[in-house]
Amino acid sequence: MGDVVEFSRAAGPRRSKPRRSRTLWRDVLGEVLRGERLEQQRILTEVAATAGVSPQYLSEIERGRKEPSSEILGSVADALGLDLFEVVHRVSERLGARLDDERREAERRERLEVETSLAFRLDAGSRHPLAAFESDASGARRPADTFLLAA
DSSP: OOOOOOOOGGGSOOOOOOOOSSOOHHHHHHHHHHHHHHHTTOOHHHHHHHHTSOHHHHHHHHTTSOOOOHHHHHHHHHHTTOOHHHHHHHHHHHHHHHHHHHHHHHHHHHHHHHHHHHHHHHHTTOOOTTOOEEEOTTSOEEEOSHHHHHO
């Protein structure tokens, strides 16, 4: 008889969700609609029936899986007692806030990268690049690398 060959579980292709780097409009729209529905203490099937859509479809909208047409969005907004303008306004406010957060986070990461790079250089024995003066052998202070400050 032949040898038994074991196959590892990692041998096959892995199927994972692709990571999105940016927030999608449909994700925030779903958060706004679900938040309003829960605030009103209404169940999904009730709002779906009032809007004339299936509960499954409304659930997919709320989870950001489907992007509804303007007619469907208007029906869901009406079922929640909201104007379409109010829904779009809430979504745009949240997207704007997230964009600001993403910008701040990118700036923070960039600062951290620069600080880490400078700290590495200092650990390697080099002088801090932003120091404007250094002492010479006689103890007198003289300008050093002042061009770095201008940059």
